[in-house]
Amino acid sequence: MTSPAQLLESSGAIREGHFVLDSGLHSTRYFQAVDLLADKAVSDALFDAVAEQWVDRDIGIVLGANEAGSVMAWSIAGRLGAEPRFARKSSDGYRLFGGAGVPPMPVLVVDDITTTGGTAKHLLHVVRSHGATPVGVSVLATKGLFEIDLGVETHVLVTLDGMDAHNPEQCPGCEAGVPIS
Numbered sequence: 009m010t011s012p013a014q015l016l017e018s019s020g021a022i023r024e025g026h027f028v029l030d031s032g033l034h035s036t037r038y039f040q041a042v043d044l045l046a047d048k049a050v051s052d053a054l055f056d057a058v059a060e061q062w063v064d065r066d067i068g069i070v071l072g073a074n075e076a077g078s079v080m081a082w083s084i085a086g087r088l089g090a091e092p093r094f095a096r097k098s099s100d101g102y103r104l105f106g107g108a109g110v111p112p113m114p115v116l117v118v119d120d121i122t123t124t125g126g127t128a129k130h131l132l133h134v135v136r137s138h139g140a141t142p143v144g145v146s147v148l149a150t151k152g153l154f155e156i157d158l159g160v161e162t163h164v165l166v167t168l169d170g171m172d173a174h175n176p177e178q179c180p181g182c183e184a185g186v187p188i189s
C-alpha cells in the first residue's frame with residue numbers, strides 16, 4: 009500500500025523556487041496544497057487517513073482556513089459527520105468567515121501544511137474566542153524543521169523531507185538574487 013508520505017511526495021504539489029511563507033520565512037521548496045487537492049484520488053486517501061485519527065471522538069465542528077484548509081475542513085467534516093467552518097486571514101490574525109458561528113461542540117482544527125504551526129495557533133484562538141473547545145489539531149504535513157507545540161492533541165500525517173525555511177537575511181534565494189516565485 010502507498011504510504012501517505014509517498015502519496016504526498018508524488019502528487020506534484022512540491023515546487024522548487026524562491027518563496028515567502030506565511031510565517032515570513034523564505035524557502036526554496038514549497039508545498040502547493042491546491043495542486044494536491046486537484047488530484048482527488050490522492051487527496052481523498054489523505055483525508056481518509058486524517059479522519060481516521062479522530063473517529064469516535066464526537067467531533068462536532070471542523071475548522072480550516074484559506075483555500076486548501078477550507079477544502080480540507082469540508083472534506084474531513086463530511087467523513088466525521090461534523091459541520092465544517094472556515095476562517096480567513098485578517099489584519100489581526102484569523103477570523104471566522106461567514107455567518108455560522110461555532111457552537112459549543114468539540115472542535116477539530118485542520119491545516120494543510122505548516123512550518124511553525126502559526127495558522128493552527130490562530131485557529132485555536134478563533135475556536136476559544138467563540139466559547140468552544142478545541143479537541144485537537146490535524147496537519148496534513150509539516151516540514152520537520154520546528155517542533156510544533158500547540159498545547160492540544162496534534163496529529164501530523166506526513167513529515168516532509170528536504171524542506172527548508174530561512175530568515176530573509178540568511179536566505180540562499182535572496183543571496184543569489186532569485187526572484188520570488
Ligand SMILES: [Zn+2]
Pocket residue numbers: 026034035176179180181182183
Ligand atoms: Zn529569500
